[in-house]
Amino acid sequence: MSTNFDIVQLRSSCATCSLRELCLPVGLNDQEVHLLGEVVSHKRKIRRGGYLYHTSTKFQTLYAIKSGFFKTCILEEDGRQQVTGFHMTGELLGLDAISGDLHTCDAIALENSEVCEIPFGKLEEISRTIPSLMRHFHKIMSREIVRDHSIMLLLGSMKAEERLASFLLNMSRRFAIRGYSETSFILRMTREEIGSYLGLKLETVSRAFSKLQHETLITVNNKHIQILDLDRLKLKMGNTSCLT
Amino acid sequence: MSTNFDIVQLRSSCATCSLRELCLPVGLNDQEVHLLGEVVSHKRKIRRGGYLYHTSTKFQTLYAIKSGFFKTCILEEDGRQQVTGFHMTGELLGLDAISGDLHTCDAIALENSEVCEIPFGKLEEISRTIPSLMRHFHKIMSREIVRDHSIMLLLGSMKAEERLASFLLNMSRRFAIRGYSETSFILRMTREEIGSYLGLKLETVSRAFSKLQHETLITVNNKHIQILDLDRLKLKMGNTSCLT
DNA sequence: TTGTTTAATTGATCTAAATCAATATAACCG
């Protein structure tokens, strides 16, 4: 993977919120950036607990997270809820709506957040004239598929502690990419949401946290996690290349 | 979803194996079909047990399955193996190689099979001039992501019997789409492979089969499955919209 | 055909995680 950035990455220096603040790690020239700018909408604010989109949302729109944190989840009629992913600043959201007319899951803000909307049709249109953009977009979709396969591996063959270790390392890496500390971070989601994502019950997640803490691999203070030994934590998850 | 066909669908009448046999459910005109034909290679045969591609395969190539049956799986150093999917005639394979330079899993033929190779770069190129093709391709990728989320729901919150019911119904639907019987079919994969896919051990899969048979929902004769009551089987899986 | 290997079923036992339950701690609000 040549780049660790998703399609729309905030310029660290930007303060206002027009499209020009967004740049792409695909080597666009100024004119191309301008073209893309025309397509991306101004930011939209979502309050903590609010919905970015519902299962029933019809618009084929992608969202670039400018700031904040989201979960996506499937809610079944029988009450079963499955968290399918967590999404942080700088990442892209909404790839599931392209296949049909509807989103297949809900996207809910776990803290006050800001997103930029990217109408998919328009993105498709301009990417026809900018090959590098199109290519980059395809890589992002493919990466999503690869990621999902990693989670299948996790859900299908790892035990509780391995799953949590894998999850923490994944979060760590993603925080690092965005320029935050990779050893000390706040998890925006609840134990229940982590559990849903990892196919575990919240009590099991809590126990796994405690276990890792007793082994002095991490420090847990409610939602604040500190990783004390990255290497030993990696060993925990069983040298699997999980959660890329 | 307007169409149930994947990007390359065999013309049922075709006997020879050049590109012209392939048609797309995207309303291409003759000239466009010809263009696409130039891109898709002649068929390649894979024997039962053979590899279509390895984890290390470098080429960003998609494969349209002309005939046969494949599994894709991740093989870990520690021996853990996770089947990430089964792929049948008419379906597309290799979407995972686009994100990087390498495939992230192996594709193995479960019976003698034939595929057409589609160099991804070339597909990208011509889809730039054929918007409907590009659109269709994006839908396929998105659908893959949605599918994976369904499997996460399955692995994360369903119990053994529900998983198997869900799996059988998914196979049934896919056979039906390709024009085969939706109530009587041969499963090419072993119990172990089903188990790996569903996050279960082979013994558990076997027991679940027996249980469903005792409840007269299905008939099991080794790899030959007959569904006796589709509706009751759907109830089994707990009204979840799983495995789309 | 017969021997050999591979796959599938079924039973007995064990265990990791679910479930049930009781506090404890943090977040929220009038």
Next chain:
DNA sequence: CGGTTATATTGATTTAGATCAATTAAACAA
């Protein structure tokens, strides 16, 4: 601020599915 609700931890018990083990049935090759 105190009172209410949401979240987290920890313990006791149960259970679904894993593991171990034995048998049967297919697939395959000489």
